[in-house]
Amino acid sequence: MIMTALIFDVDGTLADTEEAHRRAFNLAFARRQLGWVWDRPLYAKLLEVSGGKERIATYIDSLPLAGAEKKRLHEQVPALHRDKSRIYADLVSGGNLPLRPGVARLINAARAAGVRLAIASTTTRDNIEALLAGTLGEEASAWFSVIACGDEVRKKKPAPDIYLLALSAMGARAENCIAFEDSAHGLNAARAAGLFTVVTPTRWTEGQDFSGAHVVLGELGEICRPREMFPAAMSGVAGEVMAELAQLFDTVARPGAVLAAMGAPC
Ligand code: XBP
Ligand code: MG
Numbered sequence: 001m002i003m004t005a006l007i008f009d010v011d012g013t014l015a016d017t018e019e020a021h022r023r024a025f026n027l028a029f030a031r032r033q034l035g036w037v038w039d040r041p042l043y044a045k046l047l048e049v050s051g052g053k054e055r056i057a058t059y060i061d062s063l064p065l066a067g068a069e070k071k072r073l074h075e076q077v078p079a080l081h082r083d084k085s086r087i088y089a090d091l092v093s094g095g096n097l098p099l100r101p102g103v104a105r106l107i108n109a110a111r112a113a114g115v116r117l118a119i120a121s122t123t124t125r126d127n128i129e130a131l132l133a134g135t136l137g138e139e140a141s142a143w144f145s146v147i148a149c150g151d152e153v154r155k156k157k158p159a160p161d162i163y164l165l166a167l168s169a170m171g172a173r174a175e176n177c178i179a180f181e182d183s184a185h186g187l188n189a190a191r192a193a194g195l196f197t198v199v200t201p202t203r204w205t206e207g208q209d210f211s212g213a214h215v216v217l218g219e220l221g222e223i224c225r226p227r228e229m230f231p232a233a234m235s236g237v238a239g240e241v242m243a244e245l246a247q248l249f250d251t252v253a254r255p256g257a258v259l260a261a262m263g264a265p266c
Contacts, residue, residue, distance in 0.1 A: 002237060003244040004176040005145070006110050007166055007195065008103075010121035010128050012182030012202045015099050015135065017092065018047065021123075024088035025052070028080055047204055050122050050156040050185055053081045089130035099135045100200065102221030107136070109248045111143060118146040120166045120179070120190075122156050125149050146170050157185040163193035175237055178245055180220065184208035196233075196241050214238060221249055 011017045022043045029036040036059070038046065049055045060073045091097070110117055121128055128149055132140040141147065146169040153161035167174055174194030181187045181197060183205040190197045191212045199213040200220055210216050214233035215226050233242050 001113075001115075001244065002176055002240045003115060003178060005116040005118055005170060005172050005178075006106070006245075007118045007120050007163065007177055007179045007190075009179070009181045009183075009186045010119060010131065010149075011123055012205060013100070013180050013186070013200060014103055015092075015097050015131060016202050017097060017123075017131065018043070018202070018204045020091045020097055021052070021084075021088055024084045024091055025056075027087045028084035031083060032076070032080065044204055047183075048185075050158070051150075052084060052123070053077050054156070056080060085124050085127055089126055092127070092131045093134045095134045097131065097134065101219040104136065106220050106248060107143065113248060115248065116145045116170060116172070117143055118166045118170055118172075118177075119144050119148065120162045121147075121149045122162070123150060157183075158188035158192070160189050160192035163190050163195060167193065167195075176241065178241060181213075184210065187213055196238055198245070214242060 008014055011021065022038055022040070025038055025043075026036075029038075038059075046055050046059060049058045056077050057074060060070055060077070063070070063073075065073070107117060119128060125147060128147055129141050136143075146166050148162050148166040148169060153159070153165055155161045163174075163179065167177065175196075177195050179186075179190030179193075179195040179197045181190055181199050182202050187197055187199055187210055197213045197215075198220075199210045199216045200218065201208070201210065201216070210228070211230070213228070214230055216228040217226055232238050
């Protein structure tokens with residue numbers, strides 16, 4: 001077994017969460033009567049900024065306000081983001097937001113095969129735990145050897161820091177781990193940390209540049225029908241790691257077809 005761990009991004013990868021985040025931001029703004037409303041086109045643009053606090057700060061800087069007013073608003077950002085996170089955790093608790101197709105089956109196949117699981121996310125631990133509890137059950141957080149998240153690193157994605165933190169905490173080597181991501185920022189963070197990468201875009205990230213990925217899938221478990229697969233996926237250790245991933249998928253897909261789809265000899 002070459003592959004030692006699967007490291008999952010959360011927002012957009014485990015579940016399509018950004019609409020819930022957008023609603024939580026707007027509810028938090030309304031509670032403070034700020035008069036701010038992030039519609040979908042604006043939020044899609046703001047998603048270019050990693051991190052909710054950084055996103056709010058970027059938005060404040062874009063407003064036509066005097067410096068003193070901007071300074072006053074910036075001072076509110078930490079408390080405003082805490083409000084937003086509480087609202088978001090309520091929105092996703094109780095299974096209100098499902099995991100993306102194939103995620104639960106891949107996680108269970110990895111657990112059965114003794115492949116370690118980890119998380120590397122920009123969002124907060126509370127948000128992650130609320131999503132895991134609401135979708136996989138209260139005990140699910142314990143399935144992950146490491147949950148590296150939020151402000152545990154100074155530089156957020158696309159910097160590699162959060163993946164390097166997860167690898168270091170697990171004592172794992174990047175070349176033996178696969179990262180699952182949904183965005184170019186996340187892909188670039190995982191690639192910079194040296195991991196193999198599988199990308200499953202969402203409506204928020206469709207069309208971004210995923211050319212550095214090993215495999216791009218519509219949904220996890222669709223490795224039989226990769227949307228794009230790059231030569232790196234089938235060369236050297238990468239090929240062995242991806243073949244082992246295919247075997248994991250095999251437990252959830254038709255025998256043999258998976259490896260054929262990856263161009264490996266059946
Ligand atoms: C995506 C992000 C996060 C979320 C909002 O995280 O960039 O900022 O959009 O969550 P991931 P916060 O790395 O999991 O894709 O407000 O807690 O930042
Ligand atoms: Mg993401």
